[in-house]
Amino acid sequence: xxxxxxxxxxFTYPAKRSVDSAGHAHPGPEIQASMGMVTITADDGTxxxxxxxxxxxxxxxxxxxxxxxxxxxxxxxxxxxxxxxxHWQRGSQGQLTDRALGxxxxxxxxxxxxxxxxxxxxxxxxxxxKVPAYGSTMCGDELEGGLKTPEDYGRxxxxxxxxxxxxxxxHTWMPPVSFAPDPRMDVKACAAVREAVxxxxxxxxxxxxxxxxxxxxxxxxxxxxxxxAWFEEPMNEQSxxxxxxxxxxxxxxxxxxxxxxxKHFSRADWVTAKACDILRAGVPGVGGIGPCLKAAHxxxxxxxxxxxxxxxxxxxxxxxxxxxxxxxxxxxLHPFLDYDVPPAYLNSLVDPMDEEGFVHLPTRPGLxxxxxxxxxxxxxxxxx
Ligand code: LLH
Ligand code: MG
Numbered sequence: 001x002x003x004x005x006x007x008x009x010x011f012t013y014p015a016k017r018s019v020d021s022a023g024h025a026h027p028g029p030e031i032q033a034s035m036g037m038v039t040i041t042a043d044d045g046t047x048x049x050x051x052x053x054x055x056x057x058x059x060x061x062x063x064x065x066x067x068x069x070x071x072x073x074x075x076x077x078x079x080x081x082x083x084x085x086x087h088w089q090r091g092s093q094g095q096l097t098d099r100a101l102g103x104x105x106x107x108x109x110x111x112x113x114x115x116x117x118x119x120x121x122x123x124x125x126x127x128x129x130k131v132p133a134y135g136s137t138m139c140g141d142e143l144e145g146g147l148k149t150p151e152d153y154g155r156x157x158x159x160x161x162x163x164x165x166x167x168x169x170x171h172t173w174m175p176p177v178s179f180a181p182d183p184r185m186d187v188k189a190c191a192a193v194r195e196a197v198x199x200x201x202x203x204x205x206x207x208x209x210x211x212x213x214x215x216x217x218x219x220x221x222x223x224x225x226x227x228x229a230w231f232e233e234p235m236n237e238q239s240x241x242x243x244x245x246x247x248x249x250x251x252x253x254x255x256x257x258x259x260x261x262x263k264h265f266s267r268a269d270w271v272t273a274k275a276c277d278i279l280r281a282g283v284p285g286v287g288g289i290g291p292c293l294k295a296a297h298x299x300x301x302x303x304x305x306x307x308x309x310x311x312x313x314x315x316x317x318x319x320x321x322x323x324x325x326x327x328x329x330x331x332x333l334h335p336f337l338d339y340d341v342p343p344a345y346l347n348s349l350v351d352p353m354d355e356e357g358f359v360h361l362p363t364r365p366g367l368x369x370x371x372x373x374x375x376x377x378x379x380x381x382x383x384x
Contacts, residue, residue, distance in 0.1 A: 001115075003070045005041040006104075008062050009383040010034055010054040011376045013344040016337060021176050024139040027146065027336040035345065037376065038062070040107045042075050048111025049371060050314075052103035052284070059384040065096045066104050075115075078108050082290050098263060098287035105288030106314045106367065113366035120313075120367050121320035124293065130358040131319045133351070134204065135165040136311075136331030140173035140180070140189070146335060150185070154192035156335050157201075166357040167202035167229070167327055168193060174208045181208035183215045187222040194226045202327075206232040209259070213242050220250040230255045230278055230307075243275035253277035258309045263287050264294040271302050282309030289314055296322045313350045313367035320361045328359050345379075347372050 013035060018028025036054035041047050069084045082105050089096045113120045137156065140147045147153060153170060160168050172189050173180035186207045193203060205223055216234040223231055230253045235242045237260040247254040255278040260266050263286045270276050281295035292308065296318065299306035305324045308315050311331060319328045330351060333339055342349045347370040351359045362368025 001046075001074055001076065002043045003040055003073050003075050004043045005039075006062055006066045006070050007039045007041070007383065008036060008057050008059065009039075009376070009380050010036050011345065011379040012381060013375075013379065015343070022174060024171075024174060025332055026138055026141050027143070027334050034381070036103075038066075038103050038107050040070065040075065040104070040111055042111060042115070044115075046075075046111055046115045048075070048107040048109070048114060048366065049369075050103045050106040050110060050367070051312075051369075052099060056097060056099045057103050061096060061100050062384065065092060066100075070104065075108055075111050078105065078112070079290060081105075081108065082288055086287070098261065099284045101287035102284040102289075102314075105290060106283065109289050109314070109317075110366040113368075117365045119362055119365060120289070120317040121361055124289070124317065124321035126320055126361075127323050128320055128361075130354075130360045131316070131328040132166060132326070132357055133330040133353050133359045134167035134169050134202065134327045135160040135163070135333050136169045136206075136329045137171050138332040138334040139171040140177060142177055143336070150188040150192035152335070153189040154196035156333075157193040157196045159335070160333065161197050161201055164353060164355045164357045165201070165330075167204070168197065169204040169206055169232070169329070169331075171332070172205065172207045181211065181215075183211065183219050186219055190223060190226055190228065199227065202229045204228060204230045204232060204255075205234075207234055209233045210236055213245055216242075216246050217249060220246065220252055220254070224250065224252045228252055232256065232280070233258055240270060240273050240275045243270070244273050247274060247277060255307060256280050258282065258285065263291045264298060267295040267306075268298055271298065271304065277304070279304055279306040280309055281306060283312075283314040283318060285309060289318060292318050293321070296324060300324045311351060313362070313369050316351055316359065316361065317367065330359060342370075345372050345376050346370055 012032040015033035036057045172186040211234045237257040256276045258280045279299040296306040
């Protein structure tokens with residue numbers, strides 16, 4: 001079997017999300033958002049697909065790297081193809097990103113699953129068929145009835161528990177919100193949610209990502225009193241020493257790194273530097289399902305959990321194929337948005353959650369997305 005074609009396309013779909021000046025997602029007026037899809041086709045007609053932002057899989061990236069490495073190769077040689085793409089990164093002057101690597105590699109997994117008639121988590125070797133989810137809120141805002149006050153977070157926490165969530169992660173206020181960042185406000189929001197949902201719901205905080213060490217230490221000590229399950233990304237993750245300093249002083253598990261570059265290699269450095277108690281890696285961020293599994297297996301070898309960052313089919317497949325991840329990150333959630341309605345380019349959700357807070361793994365072959373190819377075809381704005 002040989003890869004014959006690597007194609008990209010951009011299409012539009014309606015979305016009620018806007019992004020603020022720091023890149024955080026919030027509810028907004030309905031817009032036509034753009035999404036990219038990479039499709040890898042083998043010589044027997046089998047295809048694999050993966051979604052990524054259009055800029056990540058733009059024409060230059062496909063022409064200069066993906067096609068050169070992938071065309072004519074056996075699509076089942078995922079590890080060799082990933083390593084060859086990864087070698088291209090150094091000389092690509094930053095053009096071939098980890099996220100692009102993740103999209104191409106995910107499409108190869110999708111192709112393999114479709115060819116063999118197996119969901120990707122079964123192909124990897126499944127650990128479970130359903131994963132408990134935590135509701136991951138959007139960052140705080142200044143919208144009336146949104147996530148403007150600690151009381152808003154408390155009310156939203158109650159609503160999420162009614163929906164079935166057994167765990168909730170708060171993203172609190174960050175600039176450009178006028179009063180952010182404010183460690184005391186973050187603690188008030190956490191206290192309001194604990195008060196609203198009671199002692200049996202697991203809670204986590206993912207606050208402003210650029211606090212000082214002393215602000216992070218203050219917040220961490222308050223979270224300990226509120227019996228939070230973990231403390232995520234309160235400081236710039238490029239400072240491993242700061243995270244080692246924080247982890248040393250807190251009892252609450254510090255989790256990371258999420259946004260740090262360096263794939264599974266930087267995760268190994270964090271473990272040996274004692275910079276975290278729980279490791280973190282997400283498929284797009286670390287360059288694919290393979291490197292995400294490597295990070296998780298590394299953590300397991302050190303007796304640590306590795307919590308998978310982010311939602312979506314590929315992240316869900318990894319959570320189902322490892323033992324040392326407690327939760328699937330479902331979101332981002334907001335009182336104004338209904339996460340249970342799939343985007344127009346999918347016929348159904350890839351991560352449906354039951355009343356008990358479990359997300360059930362798709363049984364479809366490949367990554368398991370129920371792709372609405374007709375919709376995508378009708379809304380394609382460019383192909384390359
Ligand atoms: O800062 C944000 O907008 C969020 O932290 C976002 O990046 C989210 O993906 C996250 O951190 N999840 O854990
Ligand atoms: Mg996070």
